[in-house]
Amino acid sequence: xxxxxxxxxxxxxxxxxxxxxxxxxxxxxxxxxxxxxxxxxxxxxxxxxxxxxxxxxxxxxxxxxxxxxxxxxxxxxxxxxxxxxxxxxxxxxxxxxxxxxxxxxxxxxxxxxxxxxxxxxxxxxxxxxxxxxxxxxxxxxxxxxxxxxxxxxxxxxxxxxxxxxxxxxxxxxxxxxxxxxxxxxxxxxxxxxxxxxxxxxxxxxxxxxxxxxxxxxxxxxxxxxxxxxxxxxxxxxxxxxxxxxxxxxxxxxxxxxxxxxxxxxxxxxxxxxxxxxxxxxxxxxxxxxxxxxxxxxxxxxxxxxxxxxxxxxxxxxxxxxxxxxxxxxxxxxxxxxxxxxxxxxxxxxxxxxxxxxxxxxxxxxxxxxxxxxxxxxxxxxxxxxxxxxxxxxxxxxxxxxxxxxxxxxxxxxxxxxxxxxxxxxxxxxxx
Numbered sequence: 001x002x003x004x005x006x007x008x009x010x011x012x013x014x015x016x017x018x019x020x021x022x023x024x025x026x027x028x029x030x031x032x033x034x035x036x037x038x039x040x041x042x043x044x045x046x047x048x049x050x051x052x053x054x055x056x057x058x059x060x061x062x063x064x065x066x067x068x069x070x071x072x073x074x075x076x077x078x079x080x081x082x083x084x085x086x087x088x089x090x091x092x093x094x095x096x097x098x099x100x101x102x103x104x105x106x107x108x109x110x111x112x113x114x115x116x117x118x119x120x121x122x123x124x125x126x127x128x129x130x131x132x133x134x135x136x137x138x139x140x141x142x143x144x145x146x147x148x149x150x151x152x153x154x155x156x157x158x159x160x161x162x163x164x165x166x167x168x169x170x171x172x173x174x175x176x177x178x179x180x181x182x183x184x185x186x187x188x189x190x191x192x193x194x195x196x197x198x199x200x201x202x203x204x205x206x207x208x209x210x211x212x213x214x215x216x217x218x219x220x221x222x223x224x225x226x227x228x229x230x231x232x233x234x235x236x237x238x239x240x241x242x243x244x245x246x247x248x249x250x251x252x253x254x255x256x257x258x259x260x261x262x263x264x265x266x267x268x269x270x271x272x273x274x275x276x277x278x279x280x281x282x283x284x285x286x287x288x289x290x291x292x293x294x295x296x297x298x299x300x301x302x303x304x305x306x307x308x309x310x311x312x313x314x315x316x317x318x319x320x321x322x323x324x325x326x327x328x329x330x331x332x333x334x335x336x337x338x339x340x341x342x343x344x345x346x347x348x349x350x351x352x353x354x355x356x357x358x359x360x361x362x363x364x365x366x367x368x369x370x371x372x373x374x375x376x377x378x379x380x381x382x383x384x385x386x387x388x389x390x391x392x393x394x395x396x397x398x399x400x401x402x403x404x405x406x407x408x409x410x411x412x413x414x415x416x417x418x419x420x421x422x423x424x425x426x427x428x429x430x431x
Contacts, residue, residue: 010178013178016149026158027234039368041231042230043362050354050358067184068372073111099234106153140267151260159256220363223357226356228365229300240399251306269323269326276288376405382397
């Protein structure tokens with residue numbers, strides 16, 4: 001129980017660091033006059049994920065014990081996110097300084113997602129525990145930590161402020177020190193991984209197999225949806241405070257609290273995956289995920305935080321997120337594990353993450369920014385604000401722009417679903 005408790009604390013803090021700002025950063029950036037750049041802040045997470053986890057993983061395998069590498073990465077990530085907070089606090093914000101600090105922070109944070117798992121697996125095996133049975137309940141507290149940090153940011157009034165980054169930095173420094181107290185992870189003996197192994201390049205041979213090539217391609221397309229609501233749901237909901245007839249509503253003032261329902265739904269939907277995979281198979285489960293993304297975006301396009309129906313639609317959007325995310329991310333990972341040779345399973349998982357959280361997330365964030373710039377930000381002009389509120393005609397244009405943007409994203413998800421149902425051939429044999 002002792003090691004389980006300690007790893008639970010590690011996972012709680014691991015994702016609390018991220019939850020402190022991930023869903024609310026867009027709200028701060030929009031308020032700071034950087035609305036046109038929100039997509040870049042989310043896309044850079046995908047870009048650094050293309051290589052940093054592999055590089056840091058090699059260092060941890062060969063030279064630096066994983067728990068010490070984890071501590072160092074969290075310390076550097078916290079230091080750089082504190083630097084971003086400092087530049088975000090200035091009266092005149094320098095985008096180049098702010099973005100540079102933020103990029104360096106996520107460059108060291110993203111590898112910790114894999115490193116924390118390695119530390120946990122090693123510690124559990126050292127105690128003779130079954131990682132498959134013991135780790136999932138521990139990992140659930142990571143999502144709990146994410147939710148708690150989101151709600152703290154919301155109710156402490158950080159969601160529209162650079163203070164959320166200072167809050168993340170504080171949690172990061174605490175976690176860095178805590179990691180140094182975790183059980184030692186021995187470096188690998190014998191032949192160590194090459195960069196090609198760590199990047200999963202050997203598994204790219206799977207693209208020669210039509211079924212897997214199609215699966216990875218659609219994984220990238222579906223991965224494009226992952227960061228869209230992380231980046232723009234916050235600015236969308238909180239932005240109603242500047243629209244005529246919608247100011248001061250509870251929903252607009254508590255965007256993070258509403259969005260946190262997505263993570264709560266996620267923790268529950270994980271439990272449904274074994275049943276659905278066994279009963280319906282990967283193709284139908286992935287289609288369910290894609291259709292859930294259609295509903296996720298569609299409900300956002302129809303909802304608002306000021307009326308009963310509008311809030312119900314926003315809540316419905318948050319609830320279906322659990323299905324949209326888990327039925328794709330977790331089920332896809334299990335499918336890759338089952339369909340690949342044991343000798344390249346780890347590399348195959350690397351390719352799956354590369355396509356979704358790397359290429360998919362990066363391309364999706366930048367594409368979404370283009371859509372929002374065209375349909376929403378083109379109508380926003382701070383010179384038109386009267387006591388912080390846009391006049392009725394401008395408010396209507398902005399509100400319609402957001403609706404159209406969400407419908408564009410919903411349409412994209414629907415097209416992907418239709419193409420996937422036609423192109424992906426997989427015969428499931430029910431157990």
